[in-house]
Amino acid sequence: MPSRHASETPNSGDGSTRERDGSLLRSLVVSVLLAAVGIVVGFGLVLVAGLVLRVAGIEITPVLSIVLSLVLATGIGFGGVALLYIRYREYDFSYVGFRVPTLRELAYTAVGYVAALSLGLSATAAISLTGVEAGTNNAAQLGMENPEVLLLLIPASFLLIGPGEELLYRGVVQNRLRERLPAVAAIPLASLIFASIHYFSLSGSPSARLVSISLLVLPTLVFGAVYELSDNIVVPALTHGAYNATLFSLLYIALQFSQMA
Template sequence: MSSDAGRWSPILPVVAIVSAIGLGAGGLFLGFLLTIVGGLALTLVGIEVTPSLGIVLSLVFVQGIGCAGVALAYVNLQPDIRSVVRRRLGVPIDASQFSIGARIPGLREGIVVVVGYVLAFAGALAGAFTITTYQALAGTDLETGTNQAAQIGMENPEVLLLLIPASILLIGPGEELLFRGVVQGRLREVFSPVTAIVTTSVVFAGLHWFALTGGSATGNLVSIGVLVVPSLVFGTSYEYTDNVVVPALIHGIYNATLFSLLYVYIVFG
């Protein structure tokens, strides 16, 4: 992570927030757009886009190109982008290089992965328990929406067998490169660790609104709120280790666990 210490300007926080949100939302939007175009192209040549193929397209374009691709492109293009933006805003130009910490985790970081996974999963369970308890006591249904991937998995359990390894190999790495590596890293240039982690977590969780199907506005908002908890764990682990592989593993194993439990419930429950 780079720093703008000594070259601070009142406009830098605004630029950081706008660029961070733009990068996160832009990466996902690009991936979704490419997924739709890819699906239409396959349909035009006579190939049926089955649920499994649709998931493959989504993984390749959203997590692969949209998330990881945009993140890596930003790291490489950032020096030029920074110079142009700062020159137009009249902000002093520096030679700092934006970077994403990435390396094979050592023993200490392996422990962080284990602890982070437990905390993320415990937080999600606590959130789900709180929602269930509230609904029971209040005698009401919040009508929370369902994640689109989970919905497809419930209708086609074989898709979950694809999503389980993909969570660790593509979903975790792709989304963490973009959101923790780039979005949080960009905010960290001008904000404190707590502000950067919380803001990134809210943005990350909020963008999942578009991945929900059904549910009421209130129910979906509550679902997004629950998602903030594991996202805070991802962000904290990156800040603590400065190694994006750590939150990528936590995120991937967390998602893989959810898909595994869903598969067992559908097939054996």
């Protein structure tokens, strides 16, 4: 298997600048396409499942809607595309680095969680103070209208959201970029690609959605950094899962207090 950090290997001088640029362009295009295919496949699976359930006369409740999205889009869509790509390139799980975390890697997870949460909450507070309009996450909005959905999203953050999204966007997309770029470039690019695909899971004006995407880039940079440090996909998956679970928990607690007031 070729090194995922091929960009750090000195050039032999045999290839032309055009060939190297072409390889970099190909990596960028493939990375964006992988992200897009993950979204399309996930959306398609949810759409087909929804149509089948409606034809069968089954009511699609908010909880069922979230379950379909989590399992079919995040789990099978994102995870499936990542696994198919790994298989297509004739790699195994060593390509993404899949193993039980060591104590040091668990420390990366803990530090990454605190950093991601601090960045996310600080940026959100800053945007709120400035009065800039931000887009609303559709899952969070559904949770606000149906708090029981949040209780489902909390464990799902660890079981499906973190693993599915990190396998595709860090394990495959970031790794693909990392084959041609140094970490300082690959991590922000992968983070931007990941944040951008959330445009379709947000509501609001285009400018408001872009504000939310810019906020999402910050914690995502942390996910990419802990993956680079650990070379173990379990680390960003746990970090991401803990980050999302905390946000959903805080939202649930806030809703409970608002109902008591």
